Amino acid sequence: MDDGVIAALRRAVASAPDDVELAAHLAEELSVRDQHDEAIGIVTKLLARAPENERLRGVLADVLRRARPEAPVVAPAESAPVAHAARFDWSAAERQLAASEAAALDDASRAADVLSDEVPVTRLSDVAGMSDVKRRIEATFLVPARNPELREMYAASLRGGLLLYGPPGCGKTFLARALAGELGANFFSASITDILDPYVGASERNLHDLFVAARASSPAVIFFDEIDTLGQRRSSLRNAAAMRNVVNQLLIELDGVDGSNEGIYVLAASNQPWDIDPALRRPGRFDRTVFVGPPDAAAREAIFVAHLRKRPIGELDVKALARATEGLSGADIAFVCSAAAEAALMDSVGTGRARPITMDDLRDAIKETPASIGPWLDTARNIVTFSDDGTYADVKALLRRMRRS
Structure with missing residues (x-):
């Protein structure tokens, strides 16, 4: 190959800067011509962006071997000068190679870090x-998991997962952790930010690595938060091939195509279950569903107690507070407690005397705190009114209780 080819490769790389293979080829040809500094510069910049790329690490290793002063350097032709890159910082380049390899190992085990x-x-x-939510979780998931002999007798399968759905801020993640505790299983939690990656194919690899790590640590619970975002309807992703591939990879992992899912319990939470790809709801996948609505009276009492326990309080009627907050989510009640504490604190600063949080503080905070699930209820009302086939009977019942249907 002559220098005209190098010039052509440089132009091609300039026009396609994201083409890793093309840039690696240019680096190899530059190294053959003893232009090691430029070759190493190209490869190290690419490795900074994609440290897991084995092709780039191999090219860098080859360039370093060619460029070492003590190693023979092959000239492309007798007339071409031999250039020993003695001025190059070999130690720094080797550190870069070692760092890229370490980064690749870190990237490959990133899913395990979620554990x-x-x-x-x-x-x-x-x-x-x-109580109703816990009873349904017991019946659909825990009883079969805890009774392997009876499960075998009745040929019951644990394949498939459990979808917890409902308005935001109502404790779906807390329930998932409690379920993992009941199963005595390691807990993997993955959100969209843990899975999605801007590099082509990296998101699918992240999903695969997560399941590999869970299989190696079974029994394990994998919990997907906001599964409606990660597993969107593919019909709405016609112009988003990368996201379609993520949904396809999730289906592959749930089916256990690349490995056994024995001892792997897959849970997911969703605020918008109607946006989930229907294929994810088929048997063997997220085929069990439990609706997690706003906390009931007993749960609201417990939330008030938990958030006021470490704060100075006066005489409070927790049952009255629970009655006054029907329809509020757990997150809303936590905000009510914080707002009441802030009011008591500011009053204490103004008077110069510390005082406890009172019922008046909490009542005022409740009046100023609208139910955050209102927009969710409006969307849900449209779904159950115009397109529900009976799947969301629990949502319809909630709407009747909230008088929004």
Whole structure:
């Protein structure tokens, strides 16, 4: 190859700066011509962006071997000068190679970092109220999991996952951790930010690595938060091929195509279950569903107690507070407690005397705190009114209770 080819490669790389293979080819040809500094500069810049790329690490290693002063350097032709790159910082380049390899290992094990090394200590008994939700979780998931002999006798399968759905701020994640604690399983939690990656194919790899790590640590619970974002309807992703591939990869992993999912319990939470790709709701995938609505009276009492326990309080009627906050989410009630504490604090600063949080503080905070689930209820009303086939009967019942249907 002559220098005209190098010039052509440089032009091609300039016109396609994201083409890793093309840039790596240019670096190899530059190295053959003893232009090691430029070759190493190209490869190290690419490695900074894609440290897991084995092709680039191999090219850098080859360039370093060619460029070492003590190694023979092959000239492309007798007339071409031999250039020993003695001025190049070999130690720095080798550190770059080692760092890229370490980064690649870190990237490959990133899914394992999501794992809580300790089995969650939370149990369903720690979840106040919500007796109907806990009963359904017991029946659909825990009873088969805890009774392997009976499961085998009745040929019952644990394949598939459990979808917790409902308005935001109502404790779906807490329930998932409690379920992991009941199963005595390691807990992997993955959100969209843990999975999605701007590089082509990296998101699918992240999903695969997560399941690999969970299979190696079974029994394990994999919990997908906001599964409606990660597993969107593919019909709405016609112009987003990358996201369609993520949904396809999730289906592959749920089916256990690349490995056994024995001992892997897959949970997911969603605020918008109607946006989930229908294929994810088929048997063997997220085929069990439990609606997690706003906390009931017992749960609201427990939330008030939990958020006021470490704050100075006067005489409070927790049952009255629970009655006054029907329709508020757990997050809303937490905000009410914070707002009441802030009012008491500011009053204490103004008077110069510390005082406890009172019922008046809490009542005022409740009046100023609208139910955050209002927009969700409006969307849900449209769904159950115009397109529900009976799937969301629990949502319809909630709408009747909230008088929004």
